[in-house]
Amino acid sequence: MAGPESGLGPLIIDHLEAHSMSKSTSNKAAPSSGTRRAGRPCVFLDRDGVVTREAGYLNHPDRLELLPGSAGAIRRLNERGILTVVTTNQSGIARGYFTEAVLAKTHRRLRKLLAERGARLDAIYHAPMHPQAKDPALRRDPDAMRKPGTGMIQLARKRFRIDMSRAWVVGDRTGDMELARNAGIGSVFVLSGYGLGEYEYHRREWAVQPDHICANLAEAARWIAGELRRRPQTKK
């Protein structure tokens, strides 16, 4: 697929958005010393194929579509006090298919579509880099932002107080399950997006077996809610 040349800008991991939101919430990371209440449960959501329809490189905001039931699932996670954090690889930026500005518009549209259904994402992080990037700056990934590296999860942990014993990755590709393993948290594989094909044709090759496999985000959210009822909150 040939894409338009992007004006590859600076590496922004939704930094501005993260900054503005952290001011308006009381979920800042706890100080590093002393006894404290454990953090909140968290679901790290893959975007394409989990929250939105898998459509390849999404090079225009208008191509973004919510998957049926995903907004309701996120709303129910919101209502239970579970953090919802999108972590999404967006190498289309490194490959020159779309720009940071287009992605920012796409994520504004995502938030708007969710808000219309009463749902909210606490944060969206994206990793724009790729080893074959046109811009040499985007070939480097010193903080392992690109999944299955855990850089985006580490960013979320700096911003929110997260109880990692009650945190899961929900994704439609085995790389998402590897992300969960690398971060030491739970994993839920969904059969939406690339999930069905990965499950039917590739599961014997999977390096990581998910903790749970289900049809879609709505089922994943219900399963996670059940797990949380069974798991007492940890104290630090």
Ligand SMILES: [Mg+2]
């Ligand atoms: Mg996906």
